[in-house]
Amino acid sequence: MPDTDYDALLHANLNRVFGERDASKRDAAIAELYVAEPVMYEPDKVIEGRAAISKVAGALLEQFGPAFAFTPEGKAVGHHGLATLRWHAGPAGGPVAVTGADVAQIEDGRIARLWVLLNPTG
Template identity: 65%
Template sequence: MPDTETGSAAGEPDYDCLLRSNLARVFNERDAATRAAALADLFVDDPVMFEPTGIVRGRAAISAVAGGLLEQFGPDFRFVPEGDALGHHGLGTLHWRAGPEGGPVAVTGIDAAEIVDGRIARLWVLLDPPHP
């Protein structure tokens, strides 16, 4: 008979809170110092973010990417969670949309995160293909 492990929600991180906090406190935060403090709370010491166009290493580099997106797309640009995050055994996902607040959706996607000791260790940003 194969060995199996029985798991429960006990000891699992709050995936929804963690991934929503990442959107709100990191990717929607325009103040660099506040964003850096959020990264220290939410991410491990040496996180890695995988984007479609490259790999970003470290909290400072992730902060620079988030700040650059907000600067590039203007003062009303926001990331908004869609539904609740799902997760178990250290992997969480959250669907999101982004665009000008109250305006048309510019992009949608999914964040997939490896969670270690309650913080994000690796984050994959998966973008949905553009709609015609």
């Protein structure tokens, strides 16, 4: 099995899934980046399946408006099927609204499970 490029995978997830407002492009990215039956863990809920993850990402972007964006902080790091990427989010050019990290379990080069960790605020 070839080595997984954890940095490319998690940056693609942040940009092409959680930064993509076009649902068809987001769905195509999820089909490429995730296993067939992925699970995403948020602090208050568990999301199962590609369609559900796409719906959550789309709703998040809709909720916070057209200027809202996730920005990676450095490179993702990982080994042995586990990777993490720190990020911050908020309106483009505006104040940071939230910071956190994605932690992903990778299987065969795709995201199988994704934990969204949010840093405490204020």
